[in-house]
Amino acid sequence: MVSGLINANPVVYEKKERRVRSAPSDADEYAVESIDQQEVFDHIRDIKDPEHPYSLEELKVISEDAIEVDDHRSYVRVTFTPTVEHCTMATIIGLCLRVKLIRSLPSRYKVDIRVAPGTHSTEAAVNKQLNDKERVAAALENPNLLDMVDECLAPSYE
Amino acid sequence: MAVPSELAQHIESYVDTSRSPTQQATSLDAVISLVKNHLITIETLVREMEIYLTTTDNVIRARGTLLIAELLMNLVSKPLDNVTMHSLIGFFTDRLADWRALRGALVGCLALLRRKSNNGTVTASDAKAVAESYLRNIQVQSLGQHDRKLCYELLECLIERYPNEVASLGENLIYGICEAVDGEKDPYCLLRAFHIIEALVQLFPDPSGPLASYCGDISENLGLYFPIHFTHPNGEEADVKRDDLSRALMLAFASTPLFEPFTVPLFLEKLSSPLPLAKVDSLKYLSYCAPNYGADRMAKHAGAIWISLKNAISTSMLESAKSFTSQSLNGLGFEENEITTEAFMLLKTVLMQNSDLLSSLIMDDEDISTTFNNMTSYGSYSDIPLQGKQRLHVVGRILYITTKTNIACCNRFFESFFPRLMDILEISKRNSSGGCFLDENYSLANKFHFGAVYLCVELLSAYRDLIMESRVTATDSIHAKEACCCMLQRFSLSLINAFCSTLRTGCNKVSDDVDIYFRVKGLQILATFPEDLLPISGSIFENILRTFMSIILVDFNHILLWKLALRALVHIGTFIDTCSRSEKASSFMAIVVEKILSLVPFDESTLPFSLKLEAIFEIGTSRQSHMLKIIRGLEESVFASLSDVYVHGNLRSVDMAIQLLECFSNKIFPWIHGTGDLEEVLLRFAINVWNHVKSWTASDVQVQEKGLLDATMMATKLAVGSCSEESQNIIIQKAYSVLSSNTSLIVKESTTTSIPVHPEGLQLTRQTDKFSHKDECILLLFASIIIAARPKTHIPNVREILHLFIASFLKGYVSSAQALGSMINKLGLKSNGTEISSDCALEEAIYIIFNTKPWNSYNNSVSGQCEATSNGIEIGLSDLCVGYVNNRLLQVNAIVGLAWIGKGLLLRGHEKVKDVTMILLQCLLSDGSTGASKLKQSLLEKTCEQDLHPSVMKSAADAFHILMSDSDDCLNQKFHAIIRPLYKQRFFSTVMPILLSLVVKSDSSFSRYMLYRASALVILDAPLIVVVSEAKKITPILLEGLSVLSEDIVDKEKLYALLLVLSGILTDKNGQEAIMENAHIIINRLTDLISYPHKMLVRETAIQCLVPMSKLPYTMIYPMRTQVLQAISKALDDPRRAVRQEAVRCRQAWASIASRSPHF
Incomplete structure (x- = not known):
């Protein structure tokens, strides 16, 4: 493992204001609110960066625009941007995103996690690793990794 | 003196540091009580303690000194002679030099210096000696926190009590204090230190005195703390808040004008820092200090202050401008944050101080004039780029604040800006009234530049607010000869015409909402200027009103414009009220009030009816005379449309009548209730209803409009409910006369109240058995009056009315049951009902309800059970409920009625409610007596056997909901019910144990099911705290209730309420055991x-x-x-x-x- 931080001094951006969503009026009990971009973003915006005490949103690793949702076809794709090209944390971040979405979305969903094209030196390898369910399962068998993931996810449940 | 040994023991124990603090405290108390009870004198004690006070052991010496000091602290009320005082203070003064035993010396000095004059005090020379010794010996900053605190308290005490002696120390003192305060960090000590500096300044008022040379040092010292910023979490220093500290510092800064050369630059520097806290504090301090430093001194800084202020206002408004695009009824949607508020306060303060200087600074300001020149050239709000909008807003607000400061500023700003604005708007100085109509074609909206309109409106509203403020405070009155006044008079006509023509239909569609907002506001301000300062002729005023009215009548699709126009009209209406000029008032009445009223009866106008009603009501709120006129008009329309329905059978009017009645119920009656002195209106309404009832019943038309009748009942109820007893008496008399003249109701019921009871017969004849429509109408309206009556209101012929209601609720009229419940609730007891002998007291009423058996059973072959008990002759209410008559509908009606009667009893806390509960419980259980097999049979065959039908049992269970819940229809505060406090708790704790035991005993599943339902309904309305305290017993039944209520969609609200009770138990500590189980x-x-x-x-x-x-x-x-x-x-x-x-x-x-x- 590398000692010291990979990106010692990341740029911290402002958090976006949390939009309060207008719920359908009480008159219609059976109104349907489908899962959309913003809802998925709300699930993952508070995930903590593995290195720094900032959320992924603050570091602009994820943004609302980089999420594609198709509720009818039960499909989500999250594209994230590591803070530096050689970031070895990219896989951890991707794993966190995957675990969080598996836990938060209905089981019918297929989750696709990708590194934004051109933002990582080993982009293809990372993408392959993140979307290989055997490797994901294996990673989560590793207690150290799992601890790390859980620590990152903790703030997103508050 | 028999106590020395004991004393020595106590002293020893106090001085010994190995003893526990409590032991030390008890020995101190013992010594104190010895001295207090005159068993020993202080002199003896001191002599006794000699070795402790003079020993070379530092710890023991410190403890010994402290003992004497603490003793003196506790003996402030014990008189001491001068010699003792002198020797004691001398001792402590000396001890101040002994840094190892300092605590005792400080406490002792404090105790002696604080003594009240009648018990012996320290002389002035001694006090001076203390101060000298203090300054010579103590290094405050080298001491611990508690000792520092004592030091500051001692200094404060010296300055407060011996100002002259201390002041004579001169520079020594000032230097000492500076040294003592330097570098202090503890909040409490700082608070004291700031007070000391404030007090110190008062000691040396001479500007050329010794203080002058130290001002720089002191303000530098103080400046280190500005702005006050706590790094510690708040928990520890809960006793000193940031605000207290900040205020103390502010007072210290403001204590002398001598600080000015040092502090003002500091504040200005901090004002430019990015920290919001620093900005707010600098602005606050500057506002506070400016008056204390005086105009001359502040004048030096005027330029710098203005520039900093301008920057602070611009940046803070830019930051908060995110919501700029949102258009609301309240203007541009800027949120003024704390910085801007404080900045405007400061601007106002400095303007008051140096009007000429600052106003010329502002008027010559480059930024302002650039913005002024650039922004006024844009046609519409939406054309201006975002930054420009923000700058414009900043300039607008600054202009508003400066203009509003005082009349001198107002004149200056008006003179320099107003003509320029008028030029931009191309409004000429036409003064003749003939010229104004030439401006009709001033409808080129693109000439009506938004920036100019906005700034113009800000100026006008500032001027108007200034006038209104000066009228309220009655200070410097503003004359019509003021420059701004003359200027406004010159332009007003053309300006009004310009506003009117741009607001006219057609121009509004293309304009932005913000443009419209300011046009309406401008016109509104011009219309509400005080008469003596801006005389507007009648025709112009009417023109304004017509412009707004045309918006109200035509532009209702443009919601914002419509609302703004309505609000403007209400403002104008309210304003006419304050300046009573009959001409304007009458034109308002004619053009606005009467015009809009005339529209109500006709549906030809395109304005939707609901909007019409909204506009009418809002305009009415502007003035009482308007409202009275409007109420009259609306009343006519209501009764006209009601008669249209009931007499002519015109169903098209139903909708309008309902809307009108709802307007009365929801808006007008609450408004009258709020004003409190318009009872005759309510009385007239209620009487009118009864006047019309006659004509309605006389007609042959049969109209079945449940909604309309409900709306009429509600309006009547509310009208009667807000009346006093006298008016209610009149109404009831009137109503009763109508009722009694209607033979079909009274005669039939009072003489032979009999209902033919056939097993099947009643069901078949259900329709015909109901009252005819007109009887129903009278009955229900009468019931609503009884529901709303006050307890003391006299009800004529109570027995007859009781019989009438009993008979009618059995036919399914719930309102009758509610009226019966209300009567039972409000009837007087026998003891105080003696005034009128013919009156029926509560006991008799209850007897009538429960014990008369007016129901003759025609058919003797009903069933075995029925025959056995009543022999087919007479059946009472309770029997009816339990099902001696095999008529499901009748039974349900009886149970619902019983529930309302029970509610009336329950609210007043009458014990008869127990019987009611028992009957209801009997209904729930009764199938248990006949066996479950029969129940199944009856369920399967759906025939009418003598067990209770499920629907009957369900209504018995639901009766508990009626008993416990708050109702909007009757028996509430609004309708004057007698409500005993905690009735819910009481009912809950009596009925729950019974229900619980019945559940256990019950052997039929269906009956148990109904018991669960009943229990659930009782639980969900009970106060949570009671439920939680019984959680252990309640929880199992509550859970059953959840599953029962989740079966039917109708019960979803009840289910939710019950679930909330469960969540209450879950989150409460007392509920944990029940949850675990x-x-x-x-x-x-x-x-x-x-x-x-x-x-x-x-x-x-x-x-x-x-x-x-x-x-x-x-x-x-x-x-x-x-x-x-x-x-x-x-x-x-x-x-x-x-x-x-x-x-x-x-x-x-x-x-x-x-x-x-x-x-x-």
Whole structure:
């Protein structure tokens, strides 16, 4: 493992204001609110960066625009941007995103996690690793990794 | 003196540091009581303690000194002679030099210096000696926190009590204080230090005195603390708040003008810092200090202050300008934050101080003039770029504040800006009234530049606010000869015409909302200028009103414009009220009030009826005379449309009548209730209803309009409810005369109140057995009057009316039952009902209701049971409920009626309610007596056997809901019910044990089911605190209730209420035991409710309830884990977002109790 931080001094951006969503009026009990971009973003915006005490949103690793949702076809794709090209944390971040979405979305969903094209030196390898369910399962068998993931996810449940 | 040995012991124990603090405290108390009780004198004590006070052991010496000091602290009221005082203070003064035993010396000095004059005080020379010794010997900053605190208190005490002596120390003192305060960090000590500096300045008022040379040092010292900023968490220093400290510092800064050369630059420097706290504080301090430093001194800084202020206002307004685009009724939607508010305060303060200087600074300011020149050239609000909008707003606000400061500023700003604005708007100085109509063609909206209009409106409103403020405070009155006044008079006509023509229909569609807002506001301000300063001729005023009215009548699709126009009209109407000029008032009445009233009866105008009513009511609120006129007009329309329906059978008027009645119920009556002195209006309304009832019943038209009758009843109820007793008496007399003249109701009921009871017959003749429409109308209206009557109101012929209501509620008129309940609730007891002998007292009324058996059974072959008991002759109300007559409908009606009567009794706390409860319980149980097999039979065959039908039992269970819940229709505060406090608690605690025991005994499943339902209904309305205290017993039955209520969609609100009770128990500490016992069932129930389809809040709350369940002991809930997680993962796919969010949280809580795989 590398000692010291990979990106010692990341740029911290402002958090976006949390939009309060207008719920359908009480008159219609059976109104349907489908899962959309913003809802998925709300699930993952508070995930903590593995290195720094900032959320992924603050570091602009994820943004609302980089999420594609198709509720009818039960499909989500999250594209994230590591803070530096050689970031070895990219896989951890991707794993966190995957675990969080598996836990938060209905089981019918297929989750696709990708590194934004051109933002990582080993982009293809990372993408392959993140979307290989055997490797994901294996990673989560590793207690150290799992601890790390859980620590990152903790703030997103508050 | 028999106590020396004891004394020595106490002293020894106090001085010994190895003893515990409590031991030391008790020995101190013992010594104090010895001295207090005159067993020893202080002199003896001191002599006794000699070795402790003079020993070379530092610790013992310190303790010994402290003992004497603490003793003196506790003996402030004990008189001491001068010699003792002198020697004691001398001792402590000396001891101040002994830094190892300093605590005792400080406490002792404080104790002596603080003494009241009648018990012996320290002389002035001694005090001076203390001060000298203090300054010579103590290094405050080298001491611990508590000692520093004592030092400051001692200094403060010296300055306060011996100002002259201390002042004579001169520079020495000032230097000493500077040294003592330098570098202090503890909040409490700082608070004292700031006070000391404030007091110190008062000691040396001479500007050329010794203080002058130290001002720089002192303000530099103080400046280090500005702005006050706490780095510690608040918990520790709860006794000193930041605000206290900040205020103390402010007072210290403001204490002398000598600080000015040092502090003002400091504040200005901090004002430019990016820290919001620093900005707010600098502005606050500057506002506070400016008056204390004086105009001359502040004048030097005027330029710098203006520039800093301008920057602060611009930046803070830019930051808060995110919501700039949102257009609301309140203007541009800027939120003024604290910085801007404080900045404007300061601007106002400095303007008051140096009007000429600052106003010329502002007027010559480059930024302002650039913005002024650039921004006024844009046509519409939407054309201006965002930054420009913000700058414009800044300039507008600054102009408003400066203009509003005083009349001198107002004149200057008007002179320099107003003509330029008028030029931009191309408004000429036409003064002749003939010229104004030439401006008709001034409708070129693109000439009406937004920037100029906005600034113009800000100027005008500032001027108007200034006038209004000066009128209220009655200070410098403003004359019509002021420059700004003349200027406004010159332009007003053309300006009004310009506003009017741009607001005219056609121009509004193309304009932005913000443009419209300021046009309306401008016109409104011009119309409400005080008469003596801006005389507007009648025709112009009418023109304004017509412009607004045309908007009201035509432009209703443009909601913002419509609302603004309505609000402007209301403002104008209110304003006419204050300046009474009859001409304007009458033109308002004619053009606005009468015009809009004339529209009500006709549906030809395109304005929707609901908007019409809204506009009418709003205009009415402007003035009482308007409202009275409007009420009259509306009343005519109501009764006209009601008659149209009831007499002519014109069903098209139904909708309008209902809307009008609702307007009365929801708006007008509450408004009258608020004003409190328009009772005759209410009385007239109620009497009018009864005047018309006659004509309605006389007609042959049969109209079945439930909604209309309900609306009429509600309006009548509310009108009567707000009346006084005298008026109610009049109304009831009137109503009774109509009722009694209607032979079909009274004659039939009072003489032979008999209902033919056939097993099947009644059901077949159900329709015909109801009253005819007109009887129904009279009966229900009469019932609504009785419901709303006050307890003292006299009801004529109570017995007859009781019989009437009894008969009618059995036919299914719930209002009759409610009226009966209200009567029972409000009737006087026999003891105080002696005034009128013919009156019926409560006891008799109850007797009439329960014991008369007016129901003759025609058919003797009803059933065996019936025959056996009553022999087919007479049946009372209670028998009817329990089912001696085999008529389901009748039985249900009887139970509902009984419930309302019971509610009346329950509210007043009458014991008869027990009987009612018993009857209801009997209904719930009765199938148990005949056996479950019969129940099944009756359910299957749906025939009418003598067990109770399920619907009857259900209504008996629901009767408990009627008993416990608050009703809007009757028996509430609004309708003057007698309500005993805590009646819900009382009923809950009497009825719950019975229900619980019945559940245990009950052997029929259906009966138990109904008992659960009844219990659930009692629980959900009971106060939570009572339920929680009984949680252990209640929880199992509550859970059964949840499953019972979740079966029928109709009960969804009740289900939610009951679930909230459960969540209350879950979150309460007292409920934990009950939760543990029932954990399994609770989880089962909650997981079922997660998929309850009919109410989102039920699902959400069920999931929320599951979260605390996961905190229960691991072994208890582990077996439930899979079940819960499965249910929650379904909830992740819930149609509603709120439910899904809760589900994610709940899932995490449950997942973390075991394996941590991603799928759990």
